[in-house]
Amino acid sequence: MLVPLGLAYIASVLENEGNDIEIxxxxxxxxxxxxxQRRVSDADVVGITGMITEYQEVLRITNIIKETNRHIKVVLGGPLATTTPQELLQISQADFVVIGEGERTIADLVSAIKQGDNFADIKGIGCKDGNQISITDRPEPIANLNIIPFPARHLLDMNRYVQNQFHSFSSKMEGFGEIKSTNLITSRGCPYSCTFCFRDMWGYKWRGRSPENIVEEMEFLYAKYGINGFFFNDDTFVLDRNRVFEFCNLLKERKLNVVWFCNGRVNLMTKELLEAMYEAGCKEIAYGIESGSQKMLNSLKKSITLEQVRNTVKWTKQAGISANGYFMIGLPGETKEDIRQTIGFAEELDLGFYGFSLLTPLPGTELYNAAVEKGLIQADMASLKDWAFNTNVNLTKDCSNEDLVAFKNEIFRKFTLKNFGKYYMFNPAFLKRATKVALSLQNINEAKDLARKTKGIIQSYWHKA
Structure with a gap:
């Protein structure tokens, strides 16, 4: 379970402004x-964040809050609100949406709500005035991320979140002792142009926290919660090599005995960088490899080569770091031979962990817009309900839906069973996690979604022969 950093950052900013906050x-x-209903009944403002896959749940929660107290101002934020602000205000009972990076905007908005001010001068919001909906210009991204206070983790029951998340990748940290880990983020934005990636939240301009600011937060979490494992959720943690070198040196200077994981990019790694990261406690790096076909990588505007992947994976292993990789099938114009190349390339790399997925064009991406133009996706709010169950669109050149299912089952056999064993579904750790998921269900719709997903997993499992 990951700390909801978006909510925790917003809560921290608002708390610093003198507001009483609950997450x-x-x-x-x-x-x-x-x-x-009981927890929100006396609230003045309720903020709701959500991904595109949570569209229906965001609408449902908004309705519950308005039914509880119609005077509560409901503010929607996150990727869903950023992608479709106008449509969400039209179809939901929400009063406002916050578009993109929210810390500065939400502070201005809550202040204006409390004082009854005009909202027209607040950048980065959408609001209703009767039947009229207005969307203001987006503000400039926050240039200095160091000025944002640390997430308000004290408003959460951290016992829910502090765990050995390295187990998710079947990692073994021999000689390190008990690992208590959590997630944090050290940068925002990405300058690359991958067609499948949603960047409207943080934008194209990369901004990084200073090494001192990052290590200060790590030391705080170590002292307060005993956390000694960190998952950096940045899209491009390694974009600024000098920052990474400084960060690694500072960790060693402070003698902070921790392990950590980050996302890397194969075109940015060097042997020297990887060695420095290992010496500072980095145990795993995940790379977005996506495909074993150079033609497909080029079509995705990934800006990497297969040779860079091979070299970086080799260097990562030589440094003593576990190399993990993420792949996709079902790409635009992809052929059966391309998918075969991806499976073969993944096997060749011999990674510590494999993550495979069927391509899902997300609203707000270049890939999604192309699918809309071809008539493969309806560009309206009514179709958003399908995203609650990870809708996939077949954009391939010569694969039927049945072909893609067959490839998915083959990948399951080759990689999931390889990593976790033939009887992984009966592994105590897996069963414990599955039980937690089942107990966390909120309503019948979530139960139905889980049942559908479980059915798919079981079908894949029994097709392993």
Whole structure:
């Protein structure tokens, strides 16, 4: 379970402004509708964040809050609100949306709500005035991320989140002792142009926290919660090599005995950088490899080569770091031979962990717009309900839906069973995690979604022969 950093950052900013704040993590807490109503009944403002896959749940929670107290101002934020602000205000009972990076905007908005001010001068919001909806210009991104206070983790039950998340990758940290890990983020923005990636939240301009600021947060978490394992959720943690070198040196200077994981990019890694990262406690790096076909990588505008992948994976292993990789199939114009190349390339790399997925064009991406133009996706809010179950669109050149399912089952056999064993579904750790998921269900719709997903997993499992 990951700390909801977006909510925690917003909460921290608002708390610093003198507001009484409560965080309700619907993913971590078992909150019934009645319990939710009791907790929000006296609130002046309720903010809701959500991904595109949570569209229906965002609408449902908005309705519950308005039914509880119609005077509560409901503010929607996150990727869903950023992608479709106008449409969300039209179809939901929400009063406002915050578009993109929210810390500065939400502070201005809450202040204006409390004082009854005009909202027209607040950048980065959408609001209703009767039947009229207005969307203001987006503000400039926050240039200095060091000025943002640390996430308000004290408003969460951290016992829900502090765990050995390295187990998710079947990692073994021999000689290190008990690992208590959590997630944090050290940078925002990405300058690359991958067609499948959603960048509207943080933008194209990369901004990084200073090494001192990062290590200060790590030391705080170590002292307060005993956390000694860190998952950096940045899209491009390694973009500024000098920053990474400084960060690694500072960790060693402070003698902070920790392990950590980050996302890397194969075109940015060097042997020297990887060696420095290992000496500073880096145990795993995940690379977005995506495909074993150079033609497909070029079509995705990934800006990497297969040779860079081979070299970087080799260097990562030589440095003593576990190399993990993420791949996709079902790409635009992809052929069966391309998918075969991807499977063969993945086997050749012999990674510590494999993550495979069927391509899903997300609203707000170049890939999604192309699919809309071809008539493969409806560009309206009615179709968003399908995203609650990870809708996939077949954009390949010569693969039927049945072909893609067959490839998915083959990948499952070759990589999931290889990593976790033939009887992984009966592994105590897996069963414990599955039980937690089942107990966290909020309503019948979530139960139905889980049942559908479980059915798919079981079908894949029994097709392993």
């Amino acid at each position: 309700i993590d619907m993913n971590a807490e078992k909150v019934t509708d009645e319990h939710l």
